Structures are given as C-alpha cells and as structure tokens.
Amino acid sequence: xxxxxxxxxxxxxxxxxxxxxxxxxxxxxxxxxxxxxxxxxxxxxxxxxxxxxxxxxxxxxxxxxxxxxxxxxxxxxxxxxxxxxxxxxxxxxxxxxxxxxxxxxxxxxxxxxxxxxxxxxxxxxxxxxxxxxxxxxxxxxxxxxxxxxxxxxxxxxxxxxxxxxxxxxxxxxxxxxxxxxxxxxxxxxxxxxxxxxxxxxxxxxxxxxxxxxxxxxxxxxxxxxxxxxxxxxxxxxxxxxxxxxxxxxxxxxxxxxxxxxxxxxxxxxxxxxxxxxxxxxxxxxxxxxxxxxxxxxxxxxxxxxxxxxxxxxxxxxxxxxxxxxxxxxxxxxxxxxxxxxxxxxxxxx
Numbered sequence: 001x002x003x004x005x006x007x008x009x010x011x012x013x014x015x016x017x018x019x020x021x022x023x024x025x026x027x028x029x030x031x032x033x034x035x036x037x038x039x040x041x042x043x044x045x046x047x048x049x050x051x052x053x054x055x056x057x058x059x060x061x062x063x064x065x066x067x068x069x070x071x072x073x074x075x076x077x078x079x080x081x082x083x084x085x086x087x088x089x090x091x092x093x094x095x096x097x098x099x100x101x102x103x104x105x106x107x108x109x110x111x112x113x114x115x116x117x118x119x120x121x122x123x124x125x126x127x128x129x130x131x132x133x134x135x136x137x138x139x140x141x142x143x144x145x146x147x148x149x150x151x152x153x154x155x156x157x158x159x160x161x162x163x164x165x166x167x168x169x170x171x172x173x174x175x176x177x178x179x180x181x182x183x184x185x186x187x188x189x190x191x192x193x194x195x196x197x198x199x200x201x202x203x204x205x206x207x208x209x210x211x212x213x214x215x216x217x218x219x220x221x222x223x224x225x226x227x228x229x230x231x232x233x234x235x236x237x238x239x240x241x242x243x244x245x246x247x248x249x250x251x252x253x254x255x256x257x258x259x260x261x262x263x264x265x266x267x268x269x270x271x272x273x274x275x276x277x278x279x280x281x282x283x284x285x286x287x288x289x290x291x292x293x294x295x296x297x298x299x300x301x302x303x304x305x306x307x308x309x310x311x312x313x314x315x316x317x318x319x320x321x322x323x324x325x326x327x328x329x330x331x332x333x334x335x336x337x338x339x340x341x342x343x344x345x346x347x348x349x
Contacts, residue, residue: 034059036124038137045111046145048296053080053107055137057124061092061101063133066125070107074289079117080109080142081289083299110297117142210249211321214313217242221310226303235306236294243287243313250320251276260288277319283312 034057041052057065070082090103111117121136208216217238224235244255247263251270255263267281287309293299 034063034124034126034133034135036122036135036137038119038122038140040119040140040142042142044143044145045117046147047112047114048110050083050108050110050297051142052086053077053109053119054104055107055122055124056102056104057126057135058100058102059126060128061099063101063126063128065103066127067103067105068122068124076120076122077107077109078120079113080111080119081293081297083108083110083293083297110293111142111144112292112296113144114146115144117144210246211317213249214242214246214317218310218313218317222307224306226306229300232300232306233294233298236291236301236309239306239309239313240288240291240295243284243316246317247284247320250324260285260292263288275323277323280316280319283316283319287312287316 036058037056039054039056041054042049045051055067057067059065067088068076070077070085074082084107086106086108088103088105090101093100093102119140119142121139123134123136126133126135221235221239221242224231226232226235241256244263247253247255247267253263253266253270258266264281264285267276267284270276271278271281290301290305290309294301
C-alpha cells in the first residue's frame with residue numbers, strides 16, 4: 001500500500017497529462033489511412049494563363065511523403081505544364097489529431113489545352129522504414145475559356161463593287177515607265193558595245209542540304225549569351241524554327257504549320273512505320289515544350305536548359321540522318337576478295 005501511494009503521488013494528474021500528451025504525439029495513429037487532395041487556385045483559366053496547383057497529404061507522423069518532381073516526368077500532370085515548384089511545407093495537427101501530420105506542396109502551372117484541361121490522379125509516395133505506399137489524389141478538371149468573345153459574328157459577305165471614275169494617272173505612270181525603260185535599254189546597249197565580250201557566267205552555288213543548314217544555325221545558337229534575359233525568348237524562337245524547318249525539309253512533314261502535339265504524334269506514327277527512330281519524337285517533344293513555354297508563357301529557363309535543348313536538337317539531327325542514310329552497296333558476288341573491314345567502319349562512323 002505504501003508503494004502504491006508513492007506511485008500515485010508521483011504521477012498526480014497535474015504531472016501525468018504532459019507526459020501522456022508527449023507519448024501520444026510520438027505514437028502514429030493506428031490504422032491511419034493516407035489521404036491526398038488536390039486544389040486549384042482558379043476555377044477557370046485562359047490559354048497560357050498561370051495559376052497554382054496544390055497537393056495536400058495527410059498521413060502518420062513518422063511517414064515521409066515524396067511529391068512528384070516535374071523536371072523528371074511532367075506527364076504526371078496531364079494537360080498542365082509545370083513552370084516551377086513554389087513551396088513545400090508541413091505541420092502537425094497536435095492534440096486534435098495526435099500522431100497526424102499534413103504536408104503540402106504548391107506548383108506554378110499553365111495549360112495550352114482547349115475547352116478543358118484534365119488533371120489525372122497525381123501519385124504521392126509515402127515511406128516509413130522499408131515500407132512504401134503509393135496514394136493518388138482525385139482527378140480534376142479546369143475549364144479553359146476561349147479568347148474569342150461569345151458575341152463574335154461570322155465573316156460577312158463581299159460588298160458590291162463601288163463605282164469610281166476612271167483615273168488618268170495610271171496612263172501617265174505607264175508612259176513614264178516606258179520612257180524610263182527605253183532610256184535604260186539604250187544606255188545598256190551603248191555600254192555593252194563599249195565593254196566588249198561578256199564575262200564568263202559562274203555556275204550557281206549548290207543548294208545547302210537541310211542537315212548543313214540546321215548545323216550552321218545551331219553553331220550560331222551555341223554562341224548566344226543566355227544570361228541576358230532579353231535574349232532568352234529570341235533564342236528559343238530561333239531554336240524551334242531550326243528544328244521544325246529541318247524536319248519539314250528532311251522528312252516532308254508540315255512541321256512549321258503544326259502544333260507541338262500534332263508534330264510529335266506525326267513523328268510517333270512515322271516511328272511505327274520504321275521511317276524514323278523511336279527516340280526522335282521524345283527528343284522533339286522535350287525541345288519544343290521548353291521553347292513553347294519561353295515563347296508563349298514568358299518563362300525564362302536557366303541557361304543550362306537552353307544548351308541542353310541545343311544538344312537534344314543535335315541528337316535529333318544525328319538520329320534522322322543515320323536512319324535515312326542510304327545503305328552501302330554490297331560487293332558483287334564474283335569478286336574474290338572480301339571488303340576491307342577498316343573501310344566499312346570508317347563509312348559507318
């Protein structure tokens with residue numbers, strides 16, 4: 001009895017409450033299910049408008065969430081283009097929800113979709129010790145408002161021709177032009193008689209191939225100073241034109257008139273028919289996505305991203321040229337000596 005009295009005296013209610021509260025905060029809630037919600041800062045947007053997407057994850061305190069990195073895989077965000085990650089923070093719910101923690105992350109995004117932008121279920125990975133759980137947020141839709149006003153009218157019919165009196169000045173100009181032309185012809189014939197035989201006409205320069213034209217323009221782009229923000233947008237405009245013009249001249253696709261999505265889908269169909277390598281469509285999408293953000297959304301990617309885009313364009317050129325390069329003719333069957341392996345290796349390189 002004396003021991004029990006001493007025990008309860010040492011743990012009177014006024015002393016036990018702080019201890020129990022600390023223990024409850026250190027113990028994760030048993031059976032607490034992870035929950036991820038998605039929130040958008042705008043109910044509707046226009047094409048290219050920037051807004052914010054937030055992911056809020058509620059989970060046990062000892063679990064660590066891993067939110068998706070847009071620089072690794074931007075396809076997780078569906079029709080949204082992620083410009084940057086703004087902030088990430090967490091808080092504890094305390095005595096109201098002991099053992100529960102809330103983490104959140106905010107992304108700055110934009111979209112070029114028409115009518116409606118679809119946000120698929122975005123996955124968040126939770127890990128504790130060696131256990132990993134993948135939980136996805138519910139999908140969301142963002143209405144995209146058209147920039148054409150609803151009361152816009154169609155194209156009107158042609159107006160009837162207006163009657164004007166016949167002017168005299170065209171005849172005056174015609175007569176003056178004939179006089180000037182006659183004077184120039186007389187001067188040319190007179191000079192030709194004095195100059196003697198005509199000089200030898202030089203043959204026209206051969207047309208530059210699509211590959212040489214693109215490589216020459218890429219070499220000039222590599223000298224640009226992308227630390228100057230005023231040069232970023234012109235740089236990506238020129239890079240996009242280099243890539244699209246090369247694909248149009250080399251593959252015969254209307255790359256200059258297509259959107260990025262249409263061009264990538266066309267290249268994927270060409271890859272299925274084995275006309276271009278499989279990696280070309282992915283490389284083109286990577287370069288043109290960054291260029292579209294710089295051209296239409298006023299984004300300023302870091303200088304290193306610009307040079308990576310130039311390098312990816314080099315890879316597209318090399319892959320297409322390798323695929324379309326004509327095969328080396330084989331030696332006739334009657335030749336006794338085999339082909340020189342060293343010469344073949346030099347051609348293939």
